[in-house]
Amino acid sequence: MDDEDENVMSILVATDIHVGYMEKSSERGDDSFIALEEILKTAKHEKVDFLLLGGDLFHENKPSRKTLHRTMELFRKYCLGDRPCKVEVVSDQSVNFGHTSSSITSVNYEDPNMNIGLPVFSIHGNHDDPTGAGELSAIDILSVSGLLNHFGKQTKLDAINISPVLLRKGSTKLALFGLGSIRDERLNRLFTKRLVTMLRPKEDKDDWFNMFVIHQNRAKHGPTNYIPEQFLDEFFDLIIWGHEHECRITPEWNSIKNFFVMQPGSSVATSLCEGESKPKHIAVLKIRGREMKHEIIPLRTPRQMYVETIKLSDRISTKGVASDEDLEEQARALCEERVEQLLMLAEDERSGHPKQPLKPLIRLRIDYSGGFSTFSQHRFGGKFAERVANPENIVHFLKKSVKRENGSGM
Amino acid sequence: MDDEDENVMSILVATDIHVGYMEKSSERGDDSFIALEEILKTAKHEKVDFLLLGGDLFHENKPSRKTLHRTMELFRKYCLGDRPCKVEVVSDQSVNFGHTSSSITSVNYEDPNMNIGLPVFSIHGNHDDPTGAGELSAIDILSVSGLLNHFGKQTKLDAINISPVLLRKGSTKLALFGLGSIRDERLNRLFTKRLVTMLRPKEDKDDWFNMFVIHQNRAKHGPTNYIPEQFLDEFFDLIIWGHEHECRITPEWNSIKNFFVMQPGSSVATSLCEGESKPKHIAVLKIRGREMKHEIIPLRTPRQMYVETIKLSDRISTKGVASDEDLEEQARALCEERVEQLLMLAEDERSGHPKQPLKPLIRLRIDYSGGFSTFSQHRFGGKFAERVANPENIVHFLKKSVKRENGSGM
Ligand SMILES: [Mn+2]
Ligand SMILES: [Mn+2]
Ligand SMILES: [Mn+2]
Ligand SMILES: [Mn+2]
Numbered sequence: 001m002d003d004e005d006e007n008v009m010s011i012l013v014a015t016d017i018h019v020g021y022m023e024k025s026s027e028r029g030d031d032s033f034i035a036l037e038e039i040l041k042t043a044k045h046e047k048v049d050f051l052l053l054g055g056d057l058f059h060e061n062k063p064s065r066k067t068l069h070r071t072m073e074l075f076r077k078y079c080l081g082d083r084p085c086k087v088e089v090v091s092d093q094s095v096n097f098g099h100t101s102s103s104i105t106s107v108n109y110e111d112p113n114m115n116i117g118l119p120v121f122s123i124h125g126n127h128d129d130p131t132g133a134g135e136l137s138a139i140d141i142l143s144v145s146g147l148l149n150h151f152g153k154q155t156k157l158d159a160i161n162i163s164p165v166l167l168r169k170g171s172t173k174l175a176l177f178g179l180g181s182i183r184d185e186r187l188n189r190l191f192t193k194r195l196v197t198m199l200r201p202k203e204d205k206d207d208w209f210n211m212f213v214i215h216q217n218r219a220k221h222g223p224t225n226y227i228p229e230q231f232l233d234e235f236f237d238l239i240i241w242g243h244e245h246e247c248r249i250t251p252e253w254n255s256i257k258n259f260f261v262m263q264p265g266s267s268v269a270t271s272l273c274e275g276e277s278k279p280k281h282i283a284v285l286k287i288r289g290r291e292m293k294h295e296i297i298p299l300r301t302p303r304q305m306y307v308e309t310i311k312l313s314d315r316i317s318t319k320g321v322a323s324d325e326d327l328e329e330q331a332r333a334l335c336e337e338r339v340e341q342l343l344m345l346a347e348d349e350r351s352g353h354p355k356q357p358l359k360p361l362i363r364l365r366i367d368y369s370g371g372f373s374t375f376s377q378h379r380f381g382g383k384f385a386e387r388v389a390n391p392e393n394i395v396h397f398l399k400k401s402v403k404r405e406n407g408s409g410m
Numbered sequence: 411m412d413d414e415d416e417n418v419m420s421i422l423v424a425t426d427i428h429v430g431y432m433e434k435s436s437e438r439g440d441d442s443f444i445a446l447e448e449i450l451k452t453a454k455h456e457k458v459d460f461l462l463l464g465g466d467l468f469h470e471n472k473p474s475r476k477t478l479h480r481t482m483e484l485f486r487k488y489c490l491g492d493r494p495c496k497v498e499v500v501s502d503q504s505v506n507f508g509h510t511s512s513s514i515t516s517v518n519y520e521d522p523n524m525n526i527g528l529p530v531f532s533i534h535g536n537h538d539d540p541t542g543a544g545e546l547s548a549i550d551i552l553s554v555s556g557l558l559n560h561f562g563k564q565t566k567l568d569a570i571n572i573s574p575v576l577l578r579k580g581s582t583k584l585a586l587f588g589l590g591s592i593r594d595e596r597l598n599r600l601f602t603k604r605l606v607t608m609l610r611p612k613e614d615k616d617d618w619f620n621m622f623v624i625h626q627n628r629a630k631h632g633p634t635n636y637i638p639e640q641f642l643d644e645f646f647d648l649i650i651w652g653h654e655h656e657c658r659i660t661p662e663w664n665s666i667k668n669f670f671v672m673q674p675g676s677s678v679a680t681s682l683c684e685g686e687s688k689p690k691h692i693a694v695l696k697i698r699g700r701e702m703k704h705e706i707i708p709l710r711t712p713r714q715m716y717v718e719t720i721k722l723s724d725r726i727s728t729k730g731v732a733s734d735e736d737l738e739e740q741a742r743a744l745c746e747e748r749v750e751q752l753l754m755l756a757e758d759e760r761s762g763h764p765k766q767p768l769k770p771l772i773r774l775r776i777d778y779s780g781g782f783s784t785f786s787q788h789r790f791g792g793k794f795a796e797r798v799a800n801p802e803n804i805v806h807f808l809k810k811s812v813k814r815e816n817g818s819g820m
Binding site: 023024062064065066068069070072073076077080081082100101103111112113114115117132133134136138140141144145146147 | 474476478479480486490521523525544551555557
């Protein structure tokens with residue numbers, strides 16, 4: 001597809017940016033903002049038609065004034081501008097965007113009083129879900145500022161009817177369905193009772209590319225607190241799955257439902273687990289008619305992260321060891337050596353982006369079963385205070401190394 | 411002066427709007443927003459060059475999401491638009507407005523990505539003073555949204571140098587000095603030590619109309635916790651005094667310093683005192699060269715308020731009264747009658763504006779010295795629950811009716 005093709009809609013997809021995460025940390029407080037800026041900059045550079053976010057833009061339900069201000073600064077810097085948006089909204093815009101304010105009657109780039117060069121569409125996540133008087137989300141402050149188009153908010157509790165944002169560029173038609181985060185159990189029940197309805201466009205039904213943006217558990221954490229892919233309508237072409245922080249950016253084919261699922265994952269790691277330690281990516285979708293291509297873009301600013309499990313009994317023989325102290329010393333030495341190796345690896349693997357933080361996150365999961373004992377986290381971390389971003393919790397002791405196969409919805 | 415005169419700068423002046431005041435009250439929660447809307451609407455209708463606010467736009471330092479959202483909705487509704495602003499800023503704008511964000515490099519109406527039809531300039535008050543990480547005020551959320559120009563913020567603690575916003579329209583030149591709220595004692599001390607300096611424009615010094623916007627105690631509450639008018643420089647033509655909630659809109663001449671002082675007062679009453687019960691006004695200033703005229707505009711939406719002091723011993727004779735109960739009954743009847751009279755008066759005096767709330771605020775200050783006793787506030791209020799906005803505290807008992815001569819800075 002030619003980028004400049006007037007029939008190709010190009011969309012940058014990202015999710016779970018969690019701005020404000022650890023904002024008070026002098027070491028890590030900027031990470032989420034650096035990633036947001038990289039995403040916005042990439043969207044501008046790639047000249048996409050719009051940026052699509054899958055929820056959890058904000059880490060806190062009530063972001064601090066500074067986080068809100070800083071986020072708005074970045075949106076203003078990258079989203080305002082003269083570049084015309086060639087995507088036309090053909091659905092009822094007050095239905096799509098006016099859920100929180102009767103003053104919002106259209107997509108932001110149709111407001112004659114603002115120049116929007118990069119439109120952003122977003123659903124809300126569970127971190128930035130609507131609460132309090134007025135049932136407003138933190139992202140509604142951005143939407144009332146004209147910086148973001150908040151779609152997919154449901155106000156009814158007993159049944160869900162999703163009106164898509166209908167977008168057209170040349171001959172390409174995109175029906176963009178969205179659903180802001182809802183408690184998994186409740187949504188699961190509504191699906192089971194067939195109370196979730198997608199209001200598909202009636203005309204030229206088969207001409208639309210159908211996309212659904214959802215922010216729920218995808219991995220099973222219990223019988224009903226996730227949303228099985230099988231619950232989702234077969235007419236969809238692509239599901240953008242937010243909330244799960246592991247980056248699974250390559251679209252996965254669901255052969256039962258005949259749709260793809262793309263899970264971009266978070267741009268900042270909010271937990272020291274394996275899923276989050278995988279390289280972070282975003283993607284540009286290019287849609288022409290009902291055909292879709294995607295281009296994967298690695299993020300170059302996220303802090304590097306290494307998570308490893310070490311079973312001490314596999315590596316250290318307890319036979320002939322003089323004392324418990326001696327054993328402990330061997331275990332510590334082994335871990336220190338591994339951290340040193342990971343630090344070297346991190347240096348090799350640095351992206352070269354000037355804003356990528358220098359100190360990596362390192363987590364060693366130490367299985368100390370088989371006669372070993374734990375050692376002081378504090379003393380261990382002290383050795384790496386200047387080189388590791390999380391000296392306070394590099395090692396994590398466990399009795400049995402159970403690998404969590406499931407993802408980590410956040 | 412002709413309104414359309416290209417050399418006349420016209421400015422709507424208001425202060426202490428306190429949006430969000432009592433926001434949780436179903437009866438009074440909308441009052442502050444109604445007044446804000448009236449002020450914005452008036453500014454638009456009067457086609458002023460800009461709206462000037464004297465601080466305390468927000469009642470709470472951390473306004474609720476709903477209050478912030480609602481305020482931004484109103485600003486967007488009235489401040490965006492095609493009307494060109496003919497006032498040119500000739501000072502260093504990043505100094506004037508960039509104190510909280512390097513991204514703010516100019517007045518909002520010079521941003522090519524926004525259409526500002528009604529510029530707003532504001533200092534911060536003590537209610538919306540900068541706090542927390544980043545030293546941001548709630549009004550900075552509006553300024554980073556491009557809806558307001560926040561000026562007069564001081565970042566230094568040891569000395570204050572005020573750079574005016576220099577504005578020019580045709581042959582008229584306005585030097586707009588502002589100082590966001592500072593603890594009175596500290597500012598008083600800085601003035602005494604001659605550490606407050608006004609950085610007047612060097613060229614054509616005598617051509618400038620010099621205005622100063624301040625948000626401090628004007629009334630003396632103690633030896634140093636107010637700012638005497640005499641502290642202020644004589645070169646000023648007009649002082650706009652915020653913080654004091656009593657409306658003294660007619661400029662008062664200070665014959666020692668040779669300047670006028672205009673005190674617009676709050677647009678919503680935040681305390682049931684006499685000062686606040688006076689009719690609320692705003693004013694349009696018209697400046698041509700160094701000549702100034704003003705036009706007073708009564709606000710028609712503020713809730714009516716009546717405050718009266720009744721000395722029971724002046725009105726009821728204790729002689730020949732059968733019992734204490736009887737005396738109490740007479741006092742209550744007297745007060746009830748007065749409330750009824752005030753309710754009738756309120757009906758007569760209603761502005762006719764459809765948004766003016768129907769129920770007035772009524773406060774009877776009951777001096778019960780001279781052998782009288784108090785009676786049940788609760789029972790008394792119950793009788794007026796449907797007709798008075800503050801049934802819970804209509805009467806206020808005092809032993810001696812000391813009339814506070816001083817204002818009530820808030
Ligand atoms: Mn989430
Ligand atoms: Mn998340
Ligand atoms: Mn004040
Ligand atoms: Mn005030």
